[in-house]
Amino acid sequence: MTAITTQAAATPLLQTQGLTLSFGGVVAADGINFELQTGERLAVIGANGAGKTTFINMVTGYIKPASGKIIFAGTDITQMQPRQIVHLGMGRSFQLPQLFLEHTVRDSVALAVVARSRRLSLFRPLSKCVAAEEVDHILEVVRMSARAGDVCASLPEGHRKLLDIAMALVLNPKLMIMDEPTSGVAADEKHALMDTIMKALQERQVTAIFVEHDVDIVQKYATRVAAWIAGRIAADGPPAVVMANEEVRSVVLGQ
Numbered sequence: 143m144t145a146i147t148t149q150a151a152a153t154p155l156l157q158t159q160g161l162t163l164s165f166g167g168v169v170a171a172d173g174i175n176f177e178l179q180t181g182e183r184l185a186v187i188g189a190n191g192a193g194k195t196t197f198i199n200m201v202t203g204y205i206k207p208a209s210g211k212i213i214f215a216g217t218d219i220t221q222m223q224p225r226q227i228v229h230l231g232m233g234r235s236f237q238l239p240q241l242f243l244e245h246t247v248r249d250s251v252a253l254a255v256v257a258r259s260r261r262l263s264l265f266r267p268l269s270k271c272v273a274a275e276e277v278d279h280i281l282e283v284v285r286m287s288a289r290a291g292d293v294c295a296s297l298p299e300g301h302r303k304l305l306d307i308a309m310a311l312v313l314n315p316k317l318m319i320m321d322e323p324t325s326g327v328a329a330d331e332k333h334a335l336m337d338t339i340m341k342a343l344q345e346r347q348v349t350a351i352f353v354e355h356d357v358d359i360v361q362k363y364a365t366r367v368a369a370w371i372a373g374r375i376a377a378d379g380p381p382a383v384v385m386a387n388e389e390v391r392s393v394v395l396g397q
């Protein structure tokens with residue numbers, strides 16, 4: 143892990159202590175101790191079924207660990223619901239974006255804005271419940287202004303991922319956790335997609351965790367890599383070091 147040598151260590155933005163969880167006989171989390179500092183861009187790598195999504199689901203409150211503790215920005219969130227955790231400043235995007243497919247891009251972002259401000263009214267149209275400038279701005283940030291009127295069902299996968307992230311950004315997160323933001327996106331479009339995502343996050347000083355299978359993307363965008371193997375973190379550190387790790391090379395990268 144980076145930095146913190148001579149001075150007292152900064153309080154981690156996110157910390158987990160001894161997280162465990164099994165599904166039947168499958169150990170999906172095997173005592174995960176983890177710390178993330180503000181400003182890091184962490185790539186999570188690991189083979190299919192290694193427990194990456196399970197880790198994200200526990201941290202974001204979607205599933206509870208069997209044991210262990212999760213601390214976010216100094217607050218114990220282990221028993222909190224996803225909604226409470228979001229309001230503390232943790233955003234999330236999904237491996238499969240959960241969009242309302244019949245809505246337009248603009249209405250989707252507007253819904254995220256009203257959900258934040260809780261100003262949705264049955265008696266006023268959605269467009270009157272939110273500031274159009276805020277919706278416009280978020281769409282600009284993720285470079286989707288030209289798609290504002292499109293129905294979500296018509297969006298290619300890359301734009302679905304971006305919209306999912308845009309909706310999370312509405313809540314001004316301190317930390318954004320993205321589960322495979324480039325999966326399902328054509329290889330030659332992944333870098334442009336990640337450029338847009340990372341620029342949007344950096345402009346807003348949002349710390350990031352992203353799950354990624356593409357080694358080039360990991361090396362280009364991560365400041366740190368954590369490799370998951372069978373529910374545990376097998377290696378964690380600077381990208382070059384983790385990618386050169388023997389166990390990571392054989393089990394995760396298949397080299």
Ligand SMILES: Nc1ncnc2c1ncn2[C@@H]1O[C@H](COP(=O)(O)OP(=O)(O)OP(=O)(O)O)[C@@H](O)[C@H]1O
Nearest residue numbers: 165168169170188189190191192193194195196197
């Ligand atoms: N709700 C569930 N019920 C039963 N088993 C589950 C459940 N969620 C995950 N698992 C199992 O736990 C293990 C870890 O799954 P997880 O989805 O966390 O892996 P992953 O690293 O995200 O994989 P992928 O790269 O395929 O997304 C797998 O063996 C999976 O089948």
Ligand SMILES: [Mg+2]
Nearest residue numbers: 194195196237
């Ligand atoms: Mg997964």
